[in-house]
Amino acid sequence: MDYPLPSSFLETGAQQSSEKMSSPTFTFGNGFVPPGAAPAPAANDVIETTTRDFARDVLDASKDKAVLVDFWAEWCGPCKQLTPILEKAVRDTKGKVRLVKMNIDDHPEVAGQLGIQSIPAVIAFVKGRAVDGFMGAQPDSQVRQFIERVAGPMGPTDLEKLVAAGQEALAAGDPQTAADAFLAALDMEPESLVATAGLVRALTVAGQLEDARTVLARVPDLKAGDAAIAGARAELELAERAASVGDTDALSAVVAANPADHQARFELAEALAAQGDRQAAVDHLIEIVRRERAWNEEAARKQLVKFCSPDPAKGNRCKSATQAMLVPPISPASCPSSR
Secondary structure, three states: OOEOOOHHHHOOOOOOOOOOOOOOEOOOOOOOOOOOOOEOOOHHHEEEOOOOOHHHHHHHHHHOOEEEEEEEOOOOHHHHHHHHHHHHHHHHOOOOEEEEEEEOOOOOHHHHHHOOOOOOEEEEEEOOEEEEEEEOOOOHHHHHHHHHHHHOOOOOOHHHHHHHHHHHHHHOOOHHHHHHHHHHHHHHOOOOHHHHHHHHHHHHHOOOHHHHHHHHHOOOHHHOOOHHHHHHHHHHHHHHHHHHHOOHHHHHHHHHHOOOOHHHHHHHHHHHHHOOOHHHHHHHHHHHHHHHOOHHHHHHHHHHHHHOOOOHHHHHHHHHHHHHHOOOOOOHHHOHHHO
């Protein structure tokens, strides 16, 4: 929608010279910089303005980039809820959008001319014109959708880039680089569950099981059921059991000597899975089910379900296990990691 502005606000104010400063490159707490990290936003991407400076700070500035004007007041509770969300979203655009804040108690004229009767109110200006807006406190997702509507796609945030870098490093078998990336992500967002889960997984792969357990213990009980956290916990528990089992060669020898020793075969499967050889682990579990499905309250079948994954490659593994066991299909949707 268009918001009509009085002619007094359309007049270009006197241009004030300002020294241009180069934006430094983001450097995170532990020195890890995600691939493609963008420069930090300029300091003037979030500013306060006055009635006198509105034309310069908003109308003129909007000719180069989208400008959001946040109308607020000290007594406004919802304004205080919206402010950090709005400022963070704008900073995440890395200079594509400017946020200009206007206290309506100190400077009521512009809000009055725009017909704003409730705050917080955010109006977007592009090319000198008011083009869109919203009123009331909004969640982060809605604010980002609004920004993308007026300024185009924001792209992944630095937090998302760090998490992606950590996941790629884990997939490449580099737990140290992965841990650095996840730690950097947690420096930015200490409550990030996906980064916490990634760090637990990286520490688990590196064999630092006590450290992984310590990190996991910091997750609040109310968030312990998160899918990423649950998956990381399952991997850690598997590694802990494998560590207590010991040498796979010795277990393999026991199983070879007595194929009906289901306990030894089960422990061997867990150890192999912890070492990354999940296909061999699945094969041993299938063998237990084939020989004695009800053994230990169907422990082998239940472990097979845990090994399921929505990942296509692992999904095929679940399918082969189902066929071999001649039991009702184990669908990826039934696996803890797919919830």
